[in-house]
Structures are given as structure tokens and as C-alpha cells.
Amino acid sequence: MGRPRRRGRDIDGVVLLDKPQGISSNDALQKVKRIFNANKAGHTGALDPLATGMLPICLGEATKFSQFLLDADKRYRVIARLGQRTDTSDADGEMISEREINFTQAQLDNALAQFRGDIEQVPSMYSALKYQGRPLYEYARQGIDVPREARSITVFELQQIRWEGSELELEVHCSKGTYIRTIVDDLGELLGCGAHVIYLRRLEVASYPMSRMVTLEQLQALADSALADGLPVGDVLDSLLMPMDSAVKSLPEVNISSVVAVYVKQGQPVQVSGVPLEGLVRITEGEEHKFIGMGEIDDDGRVAPRRLVVEHPPAEV
Numbered sequence: 001m002g003r004p005r006r007r008g009r010d011i012d013g014v015v016l017l018d019k020p021q022g023i024s025s026n027d028a029l030q031k032v033k034r035i036f037n038a039n040k041a042g043h044t045g046a047l048d049p050l051a052t053g054m055l056p057i058c059l060g061e062a063t064k065f066s067q068f069l070l071d072a073d074k075r076y077r078v079i080a081r082l083g084q085r086t087d088t089s090d091a092d093g094e095m096i097s098e099r100e101i102n103f104t105q106a107q108l109d110n111a112l113a114q115f116r117g118d119i120e121q122v123p124s125m126y127s128a129l130k131y132q133g134r135p136l137y138e139y140a141r142q143g144i145d146v147p148r149e150a151r152s153i154t155v156f157e158l159q160q161i162r163w164e165g166s167e168l169e170l171e172v173h174c175s176k177g178t179y180i181r182t183i184v185d186d187l188g189e190l191l192g193c194g195a196h197v198i199y200l201r202r203l204e205v206a207s208y209p210m211s212r213m214v215t216l217e218q219l220q221a222l223a224d225s226a227l228a229d230g231l232p233v234g235d236v237l238d239s240l241l242m243p244m245d246s247a248v249k250s251l252p253e254v255n256i257s258s259v260v261a262v263y264v265k266q267g268q269p270v271q272v273s274g275v276p277l278e279g280l281v282r283i284t285e286g287e288e289h290k291f292i293g294m295g296e297i298d299d300d301g302r303v304a305p306r307r308l309v310v311e312h313p314p315a316e317v
Contacts, residue, residue, distance in 0.1 A: 013241025085194030
């Protein structure tokens with residue numbers, strides 16, 4: 001019997017999708033996977049259907065390193081509707097209170113200051129966090145409130161962009177695990193008028209450039225153009241991908257020779273001069289600095305492989 005036929009292309013890299021409003025992150029992922037005809041894909045932290053913006057989607061072997069993007073800092077632009085609070089803290093929910101807006105700029109400045117730095121945040125009941133194996137939003141939809149522990153987050157920047165009547169526009173640079181809806185809801189309560197999110201756009205994930213974002217429409221148009229010209233889809237789409245190791249670019253690099261790489265690829269720790277004293281590293285091979293995976297400095301100061309790239313077999317012709 002021959003090898004089972006693969007269901008898509010062996011393509012590795014990261015697509016910086018500009019997710020549209022109104023679809024889930026998983027729907028967006030499946031559309032990208034289909035357009036690229038990739039055999040494996042995964043996203044790096046869900047955006048609400050209401051939200052738009054940067055959603056890095058890892059293809060192929062890049063999926064092994066998606067956790068680092070889940071853990072990365074992020075930047076958002078958000079518009080809050082003041083004077084109205086909803087049960088989901090966004091425009092998709094039901095209004096639960098309506099109050100007058102009567103705070104001053106000085107009071108707003110003071111309130112915003114309380115959300116900067118290291119703070120504790122209680123996740124919304126409409127988050128995807130799990131309690132006893134079920135997402136919190138499933139309990140919320142049944143009217144059940146369950147205990148949630150406050151989580152430590154960091155808000156590096158919280159800037160007021162615009163305040164016009166009942167709209168307040170902010171830019172937020174924050175650590176992983178931060179719920180922008182919760183910040184807006186908590187801010188509204190602190191100001192005494194209530195607030196909910198009516199617009200949310202993710203501008204940045206880690207250090208990925210906004211200029212490299214592409215829309216589903218752009219991807220589909222390129223794929224259709226390739227097919228119309230009789231070209232493989234990859235000839236026009238693959239140049240849009242960020243490198244597979246871009247998700248771990250912040251890790252220190254350890255460059256090894258091809259001889260030493262043989263041992264690493266067999267799962268063996270190796271002694272390399274000039275490596276960090278501890279922590280995770282990005283392993284590259286040879287003068288071309290080919291990325292081969294992630295390692296960790298073990299107790300003996302050796303580079304121990306932790307997550308390696310699997311090289312694809314040659315494509316059948």
C-alpha cells in the first residue's frame with residue numbers, strides 16, 4: 001500500500017490576516033487554510049466576531065510555535081459607547097443599564113490612570129475561559145454565574161484618542177490574557193455611567209508589522225488570479241508569508257554547524273559555546289541560519305532540543 005494522500009500542501013509560515021468583522025477566528029482560519037490549500041493551520045488567540053484586525057495564522061510547522069504568539073503583547077484600538085452597559089460588555093449583548101454621562105476630563109484622566117501598569121482583572125462571564133471543562137460563555141447564556149479568579153495583567157499603555165459625547169476612543173498596549181471588553185466595562189463603572197465596546201481592532205501582535213496584514217478578499221483575489229493564469233496558487237500566495245520562526249524571533253539565537261545539527265535532530269542535547277546561561281533559544285543551522293527548532297539550556301549548560309521542525313518529504317510529481 002502507498003502512503004496516504006496528503007489533503008493539502010506542505011507550506012510553512014505565518015499569515016498576518018486582517019480579520020473582518022462578523023466572523024469567528026476559527027471561520028477565518030478555515031478560509032485561509034482553504035485558500036492556501038494548506039494541510040495544517042492554527043490561529044494564535046481568538047478575536048471576537050465583533051473585532052477586526054491582526055490575526056496571525058500559522059501554517060504547517062509554524063503551528064508548533066503558535067503558543068509564543070498567544071503569550072505575546074498586543075495593541076488594540078477600541079471605541080466605547082458611554083452611558084450604556086450590556087451583559088456581554090460589547091454591542092452584541094443586551095443592554096442592562098442606561099445612565100447619564102456627567103464626568104469631567106480630570107475624572108476621566110484619573111480613572112484611566114487606575115488601569116495602567118500591573119493590575120488584577122476578573123474575566124467576563126462571556127469569555128472563552130473554561131470552568132469545569134466548559135467555556136464561561138455557555139454558563140452565561142444559561143443565566144448561571146460562576147466564580148472567576150482575578151488574573152494579573154499588565155497594561156503598558158492606555159491612551160485617550162478621542163472623547164466626543166457618548167463615544168470614547170482608546171488605544172491599549174497590553175500583556176497576554178487582557179480582556180479589552182472588561183477594561184471598558186470596569187472603566188464605565190468607575191465613571192458611574194457604564195460603557196460597552198462598539199468597535200475593537202487589534203493593531204499589533206508581538207512585533208509583527210501592520211503593513212504585512214492581508215484581507216481574505218485580497219488572498220482570494222490572488223488565488224483566483226493564479227488559477228486563471230494556470231499557475232500554482234503557491235506561486236502568488238507564499239510570498240505573503242512571514243517566516244516560520246517569526247513567532248519566536250524574540251528568543252536568543254544559537255547557530256550550530258550541520259554536523260552538530262545531526263545530533264540535535266536526533267533529540268540529543270549538545271554543547272555549544274557562547275550560549276545563554278538559561279532559558280529557551282532559537283536554533284539555526286549553518287551559514288544560511290536555517291531555522292530548525294527551539295531548544296532550552298539544560299542544567300549542564302547544553303542546548304537541549306524541545307520543539308523541532310520536521311522537514312517535508314519531496315513533493316510527488
